[in-house]
Amino acid sequence: MIQSKISADILAESNHSQCSFSTSSYSAAPTLPERPDQIPNVRFEYHLEIACSDESRRAMLRYGFALKGQEVELTTSPQNQYSTEYGTRYTYYTAYNDPKRIMAFNDLSPLGVSVPHPIQVKPIGSGFVREAFIPVQPAIQVGDHLGLPTEGYIYHFHQARLVQEYHLMPGGSGSFYATLSRHEKLNQARGCPCAHDALLVFWKIGCRDVHNQHLLYLKKPITRAQLDALNETWLDKHAVRLDLQALLAITREPVVLRTLEQRAERAPKNAAETLHTVQRIPGTNRRESWLEIAVRYGLSAKELLDLNPQYHANPMALKIGDELTIQSQKSDSQQETLIGLPPRAPQTYNHPLNSYYAHQASYLDGTTMKAINSRALVRKDIPVVRLNRLG
Numbered sequence: 001m002i003q004s005k006i007s008a009d010i011l012a013e014s015n016h017s018q019c020s021f022s023t024s025s026y027s028a029a030p031t032l033p034e035r036p037d038q039i040p041n042v043r044f045e046y047h048l049e050i051a052c053s054d055e056s057r058r059a060m061l062r063y064g065f066a067l068k069g070q071e072v073e074l075t076t077s078p079q080n081q082y083s084t085e086y087g088t089r090y091t092y093y094t095a096y097n098d099p100k101r102i103m104a105f106n107d108l109s110p111l112g113v114s115v116p117h118p119i120q121v122k123p124i125g126s127g128f129v130r131e132a133f134i135p136v137q138p139a140i141q142v143g144d145h146l147g148l149p150t151e152g153y154i155y156h157f158h159q160a161r162l163v164q165e166y167h168l169m170p171g172g173s174g175s176f177y178a179t180l181s182r183h184e185k186l187n188q189a190r191g192c193p194c195a196h197d198a199l200l201v202f203w204k205i206g207c208r209d210v211h212n213q214h215l216l217y218l219k220k221p222i223t224r225a226q227l228d229a230l231n232e233t234w235l236d237k238h239a240v241r242l243d244l245q246a247l248l249a250i251t252r253e254p255v256v257l258r259t260l261e262q263r264a265e266r267a268p269k270n271a272a273e274t275l276h277t278v279q280r281i282p283g284t285n286r287r288e289s290w291l292e293i294a295v296r297y298g299l300s301a302k303e304l305l306d307l308n309p310q311y312h313a314n315p316m317a318l319k320i321g322d323e324l325t326i327q328s329q330k331s332d333s334q335q336e337t338l339i340g341l342p343p344r345a346p347q348t349y350n351h352p353l354n355s356y357y358a359h360q361a362s363y364l365d366g367t368t369m370k371a372i373n374s375r376a377l378v379r380k381d382i383p384v385v386r387l388n389r390l391g
Contacts (some may be wrong), residue, residue: 042093044121048078048102049132051087051203051248056379060198061135065114067092069100075107086248087381089129097121097373102131104200105192111178112156112164113200133204134247135382138215139355140369141346141389146175146355147369148377151282154387155216156201157239160232163213165222166199172295172362174370174377188221200383201242214239217387220282240387246349250383255353256343274327280320287320297326298362342372348386352378 019280041343044207047063057064059104068075076091099118103110115131138154139146142292154166154176165181166173175195180187202210212232216239218232221356278287305311307325311318318324340358344350357372367390370377378384 020342031231041095043124044097045124045126046092046094046100046102046119046121047089047127047129047297048092048335049084049087049089049129049203050200051061051132051134051198052083053083054088054382057088057135060137060379060382061196061200062107062194063111063192063196065090066103066106067094067100068103069094069096070098092126094121105178105194109180112162112182113202115205117206118199128207129204130207131198131205134203134244135198135200135351136215136242136247136385137198137378137382138217138387139240139346139372139384140217140348142364142367142369142388144341144345145357145359145364145368146342146346146350146372146384146386147364149217149387150174150368150370152217152219153215154199154223155218155222155239156199157214157216157230158210159212159234160201160214160235162222162227162228163202164194167221168291169195172292172293172370173369177212178214183227185226186222186227198379201247203244203248209244211244214243215385215387216240238388240348241386242385243349246386247383249351250351253351253354253379255351255380258343260363274325276324276326278320278322278324287318290315292319293324293326296363296368299326318346346386350386352382352384353380 018248024038035391046067052060064077066077067077073094076092076094078315079093082089082091082093097120099120101107101115102119103114113133118129138149140149141147149168150172151168151170153168156163156166161171161181162181165179165186165188166176167179167190168176173195175197176199177190177193177195178189178208180189201213204210214232214235216235276293278293280287290301294301297304299307304324304326305315307327338358338360342355342357344354346355353375356372356375356378359371362373363369369390371386372378
């Protein structure tokens with residue numbers, strides 16, 4: 001279902017014929033597809049922009065937009081793409097100028113970030129870009145580090161109305177999927193089958209900047225009562241209000257030169273870091289499995305069991321509240337934890353290449369926040385946005 005209520009200020013059509021937000025710094029795009037014979041009788045075009053490279057879109061979002069018109073014309077993917085000042089412009093060609101829909105993912109299960117009203121295509125060569133989106137990578141601050149949440153939910157709101165709910169996937173990867181929940185009806189069933197490491201927020205709809213957007217992180221799914229009582233004042237306190245210009249500017253800031261992977265401190269483990277208390281999996285009566293616990297500490301299930309020989313006879317005897325040894329006394333006395341600081345202290349909007357750091361453990365300070373301890377976990381043109389702080 002397409003998001004049904006987006007305020008009139010972003011749906012209003014501009015009366016100015018040059019409402020495209022392209023600037024003089026944009027290079028002129030070709031006016032015809034390279035192989036116009038591939039699409040018979042094409043006369044119209046539609047442009048959409050995403051503020052990152054196509055490579056980053058495919059790596060982190062793993063979906064695109066589909067253009068759907070009247071029944072005689074198939075739903076289409078973009079036929080051309082061009083690099084722009086901020087990212088990538090996608091061009092769709094069509095033979096008919098009837099009102100169409102532009103939908104995130106596809107027309108059968110569109111995401112809430114789909115364009116909320118019919119769009120009008122223009123004659124080929126017009127070059128109008130009326131809709132645009134910005135990708136962001138959500139993070140939580142723990143102490144001096146940003147981490148990727150691995151459990152819970154992320155919510156995207158516009159004018160205090162739910163646009164999209166995302167559910168963090170089991171396994172500790174930090175990836176998430178879009179559910180079918182919308183403001184009118186909550187439904188936590190999985191929608192898009194893609195696993196996302198970043199999400200899209202509105203940049204422009206009908207050539208106008210889309211303000212009053214928030215991103216919210218919750219450990220448990222939002223309820224109908226909470227959603228009905230929610231307002232922008234509450235969101236300003238508990239979520240992050242998105243600043244579009246700050247999002248666009250942060251990835252253009254200088255990347256700080258690192259010195260030997262940024263000075264790392266070696267800190268001895270304390271007693272709390274050698275034990276793990278078995279937890280209940282949220283929303284269930286099931287405890288964490290041996291494998292789920294082991295992965296958190298960079299162990300195999302067998303290695304974890306060998307550190308806890310009292311369970312050799314019956315591993316299934318493990319129950320909620322039990323304490324497991326996760327580090328042997330011998331290795332604890334010989335090893336130290338390598339902890340590095342990011343080149344820049346965390347802030348609301350962060351350049352991705354200034355956000356990762358050396359961190360030997362997979363998770364931050366005994367939390368379920370995945371350490372951003374590798375350059376491979378971020379993309380240089382997708383900003384890392386701090387949704388909340390722990391501790």
